[in-house]
Amino acid sequence: MIPDTAIDTVETILVDLPTIRPHQLSVATMRSQTLALVRIRCRDGREGWGEATTIGGLQYGEESPESVKTNIDRHLAPLLLGEDARGVGRLLVKLRRGARGNRFAKCALETALLDIQAQRLGVPMSDLLGGRVRDSLPVAWTLASGDTGRDIAEAEDMLERRRHRVFKLKIGLRAPEDDVAHVLAICRALDGRASVRVDVNQAWSEMQAERAIARLQDGGVELIEQPVPREHPAALARLARRFEVPIMADESLHGPADANQLARLDAADVFAVKIAQSGGLFAARQVAEIAAVNGLGLYGGTMLEGGIGTIASAQLFATFEKLDWGSELFGPLLLTEELLTEPLCYRDFELHLPSGSGLGVRPDPDKLAILRRDRTAPRLHAV
Numbered sequence: 271m272i273p274d275t276a277i278d279t280v281e282t283i284l285v286d287l288p289t290i291r292p293h294q295l296s297v298a299t300m301r302s303q304t305l306a307l308v309r310i311r312c313r314d315g316r317e318g319w320g321e322a323t324t325i326g327g328l329q330y331g332e333e334s335p336e337s338v339k340t341n342i343d344r345h346l347a348p349l350l351l352g353e354d355a356r357g358v359g360r361l362l363v364k365l366r367r368g369a370r371g372n373r374f375a376k377c378a379l380e381t382a383l384l385d386i387q388a389q390r391l392g393v394p395m396s397d398l399l400g401g402r403v404r405d406s407l408p409v410a411w412t413l414a415s416g417d418t419g420r421d422i423a424e425a426e427d428m429l430e431r432r433r434h435r436v437f438k439l440k441i442g443l444r445a446p447e448d449d450v451a452h453v454l455a456i457c458r459a460l461d462g463r464a465s466v467r468v469d470v471n472q473a474w475s476e477m478q479a480e481r482a483i484a485r486l487q488d489g490g491v492e493l494i495e496q497p498v499p500r501e502h503p504a505a506l507a508r509l510a511r512r513f514e515v516p517i518m519a520d521e522s523l524h525g526p527a528d529a530n531q532l533a534r535l536d537a538a539d540v541f542a543v544k545i546a547q548s549g550g551l552f553a554a555r556q557v558a559e560i561a562a563v564n565g566l567g568l569y570g571g572t573m574l575e576g577g578i579g580t581i582a583s584a585q586l587f588a589t590f591e592k593l594d595w596g597s598e599l600f601g602p603l604l605l606t607e608e609l610l611t612e613p614l615c616y617r618d619f620e621l622h623l624p625s626g627s628g629l630g631v632r633p634d635p636d637k638l639a640i641l642r643r644d645r646t647a648p649r650l651h652a653v
């Protein structure tokens with residue numbers, strides 16, 4: 271007898287949305303974002319949502335929205351269909367053993383399973399992840415228009431509207447000296463009124479990083495994110511030792527094993543924790559715990575997800591005892607369309623978590639029907 275709590279359908283929906291402005295990174299310039307949303311539905315009609323959105327597709331990482339969809343449809347969904355959704359732990363083991371890698375796809379499925387479980391128990395998802403110690407998270411904004419004047423105007427507007435007072439500058443595309451001039455101009459313009467940080471997205475060699483970071487440190491930059499490639503942890507460690515300004519690992523962290531190695535090498539002062547990059551919510555929790563036991567700082571990172579992935583991240587980050595460097599959970603604010611039935615609450619420089627059970631947010635089915643890439647996609651049913 272198949273229980274009502276058995277998983278009946280697993281559906282992956284791709285949604286292409288324009289961004290409010292070009293978002294320039296060292297690896298890609300984004301003009302739109304493709305959300306990869308996953309819906310798991312049980313026989314009793316209860317459904318959970320997850321998200322596996324990536325940045326810049328294969329220019330950034332190994333998974334693309336299309337590969338996420340294919341791998342879930344063909345390989346991961348069959349591991350779940352017909353199984354009792356209440357056995358989350360067992361299902362996560364099955365997913366881990368059934369496929370290597372695929373961190374983003376697995377994270378989306380894990381999120382949807384936890385969403386369903388938390389709804390059944392009538393608790394917010396954060397209760398399954400350790401319990402909340404805070405109900406809101408500070409949120410940084412990324413300045414990445416590629417133009418110094420436009421970035422300063424954008425920062426002034428955010429300060430005025432009390433939406434953000436921490437700004438992360440995406441650099442690494444131009445020559446390091448041009449980037450340094452750009453960052454220092456913004457530091458001077460915002461002097462004392464905001465925190466300015468940079469994300470190099472692995473673009474520099476160690477030597478370029480040494481020269482540039484010295485000047486950025488003198489100019490008042492508060493945090494240097496991933497200056498060198500993830501393949502060079504020893505170089506990251508030398509930079510972390512050499513400079514007073516904290517060095518943060520982001521792309522270097524593909525889950526707990528990387529976190530463990532970086533901590534042993536003293537390779538970073540701060541970890542950027544991301545749920546999809548880590549391979550799921552529990553793996554991201556392990557990354558955060560490795561940071562905590564080694565006395566490292568923590569920052570809640572984003573893959574520029576829409577509302578589902580953003581709130582899934584927030585449900586986890588709200589359980590961290592310390593979140594010294596705040597978060598960058600601004601993904602939905604970069605998109606031109608609101609997909610949720612209730613927009614997320616950004617107020618007084620923070621993202622406020624919903625109080626409902628599960629994720630506490632839902633996509634609007636009518637908007638999704640209009641915006642999904644393939645409006646006639648078949649669903650995978652349990653047999």
Ligand SMILES: [Mg+2]
Pocket residue numbers: 469471495496520521542
């Ligand atoms: Mg980063």
